[in-house]
Amino acid sequence: MNQSNKIFDGLGRVMNEAAGVADGVRREVETAVKSQVQRLVADMDLVKREDFDALRELVQVQGEEIDTLRKDLAALKGGSGKAK
Template sequence: MNQNNKIFDGLGRVMNEAAGVADGVRREVETVVKSQATRIVNDMDLVKREDFDALRELVQVQGEEIEALRKELAALRGDKPAS
């Protein structure tokens, strides 16, 4: 009976060590994948979200200004306002 306990204890230690090694491998793979993904994204020269939002707001404001100028120009010309 004592021999069986030693076998199971040894097997339990081996399983715990294997789980630790597997966790280490998982973390290493995650690190490599994240590094590669970051490198790929940086190589693509993507626009940052903050820059995109700022530019979108600027374009919207300019569009409103253009529309106001068109109406003013139409009024000066005596044109009928467009629908």
């Protein structure tokens, strides 16, 4: 009985060490993949989300201003009696 306990204890230690090694390998692979993805994204020269959202908002505001100016211009052309 004592011999089988030693065998199971040894087997348990080996399993724990193997799990620790596997976890270390997993972390190393995650780090390597993350590094490669970050490098790839940096090489693609992508726009940050915050910059995109700010530019989109600016374009919307300018679009509204252009529409207002077009209406004002149309009203001025209509009021002067000159139609083109």
